[in-house]
Amino acid sequence: MESNDLSTPTGGFTSTRFILVEPSHPGNVGAAARALKTMGFARLVLVAPRVPDVKNEPEAIAMASGADDVLASAHVVDTLADALVGVHWSVALTARMREYGPPQMPPRALAERAHEFVHHGDIALVFGNERTGLSNADVERCSALAHIPANPAYSSLNLAQAVQVLAYELRLAFQAPASPLAVVGTAGQNSASSDEIEGMYAHLEDALVELEFLDPANPKKLMSRVRRLFARSGLEREEVNILRGIAKHILLRAKKD
Numbered sequence: 001m002e003s004n005d006l007s008t009p010t011g012g013f014t015s016t017r018f019i020l021v022e023p024s025h026p027g028n029v030g031a032a033a034r035a036l037k038t039m040g041f042a043r044l045v046l047v048a049p050r051v052p053d054v055k056n057e058p059e060a061i062a063m064a065s066g067a068d069d070v071l072a073s074a075h076v077v078d079t080l081a082d083a084l085v086g087v088h089w090s091v092a093l094t095a096r097m098r099e100y101g102p103p104q105m106p107p108r109a110l111a112e113r114a115h116e117f118v119h120h121g122d123i124a125l126v127f128g129n130e131r132t133g134l135s136n137a138d139v140e141r142c143s144a145l146a147h148i149p150a151n152p153a154y155s156s157l158n159l160a161q162a163v164q165v166l167a168y169e170l171r172l173a174f175q176a177p178a179s180p181l182a183v184v185g186t187a188g189q190n191s192a193s194s195d196e197i198e199g200m201y202a203h204l205e206d207a208l209v210e211l212e213f214l215d216p217a218n219p220k221k222l223m224s225r226v227r228r229l230f231a232r233s234g235l236e237r238e239e240v241n242i243l244r245g246i247a248k249h250i251l252l253r254a255k256k257d
Contacts, residue, residue, distance in 0.1 A: 012115070012174035013040045017124040018163060019083045021047040021138060024130050026054045030063030030071055031160030032127075037067035039167035044074040045083045045124075063160075080126065080138050084194035088121040089114070092134055092142040093162055095155060102231035104145040107166055111173035113144070118174070120191065125166055130159050140227045141198065143234070192240040200240045200247075201227065207247035210254040 018036055023029050023046060033044055046054065054060055055071055064071040077083050084090055091110055092102070105113065117123050126142055128134030139145060148165055150157060157165075192200075205223055208214035214222050 012118045012170075014043070015118045015122045016041060016114070016170060017043045017045050017083070017087065017122060018167070019045045019047060019080070019124050019126045020049075020159070020163075021080055021083075021126060021134060022050060022129045023054070023159065024050045025159075026051050026057035026060035027063045028130060028159045029054050029074075030057075030060035030065075030067075031158075032163045033060075033064045033071040033074065034067040035160050035164035035167055037070050039164070039171045041167055041170075042070050042073065044070055046074055046076045047080050047083050048078055049076065080141060081195070081198065083126075084124060084141065086122055087124045087194045088191045089117040089144070090124040090126055090142040090194060091144045091146050092126045092128075092139045093146050093148070093166065094128070094134055094139060095147065095157070096133070102140070102142055102144045102228065104147060107146055107148055107169045110144065110146045110166070111169040114170060115173045115176075117191070121193070125163075125170075127159060127162060136224075140224060141194065143194075143231060190236040190238065192235045192237045196237060196240050197230075197235055200235075200244050203244050203247040207250040210251055 018032070018041065020029065020032060023032075029044075029046065029049065036042060036044060051057055055074055055076070060071060061068060075083075091114075114123050124142075125146075126134065126138065128138065146166070148157060148162060201223065204226070205214065208222070209216055
């Protein structure tokens with residue numbers, strides 16, 4: 001497996017990761033690399049691609065069509081959790097409504113919101129498998145949810161096309177003159193990273209189980225609802241630390257009892 005080190009200098013075009021989860025077709029991976037390069041992006045992350053050496057597949061190289069550098073530099077990781085390490089804001093792209101998951105927004109609103117976060121750390125756009133899309137667990141791991149409002153009678157978009165649409169919207173947002181409010185805004189400045197938030201959820205779940213408020217054998221979507229609650233508010237690092245402190249003391253008290 002390749003290195004997980006995904007860190008690059010911050011800034012709109014360099015602090016945005018485009019993550020493809022379990023892509024099936026080498027051609028789509030190459031086409032996605034091309035879509036990114038045409039819009040000025042270069043950070044492509046592949047999560048458990050179905051073809052292990054997909055970056056060197058002739059079809060992928062052919063479809064990259066000049067974006068060979070983006071394809072060759074793509075990071076390959078085992079899980080979405082690995083791909084999101086260090087990310088402070090992430091968006092799951094989905095073609096269908098979800099009963100649970102983070103708040104939903106259209107691509108243009110997504111891009112405007114992204115503009116507030118890129119000055120403070122990495123952000124990520126997460127795309128699912130060509131056939132099955134993203135799992136509910138993957139969607140719940142992200143900060144927000146986006147849907148491309150295509151023709152309802154035929155809403156199917158190729159993976160690389162979806163990447164192109166979002167990359168275009170981000171390009172417009174990143175190139176637009178920043179308003180005074182955007183410059184001094186604090187969105188994302190103290191936000192917790194994805195891995196910090198996931199650690200908090202695991203800690204909180206342990207505490208709820210210990211309190212017998214959560215039955216592991218019959219969870220009834222409790223943690224999905226908790227995730228949705230916190231995704232709506234957005235979590236800062238200090239808030240995550242407070243919640244983990246509460247969970248820690250619940251577990252300590254339960255052991256004493």
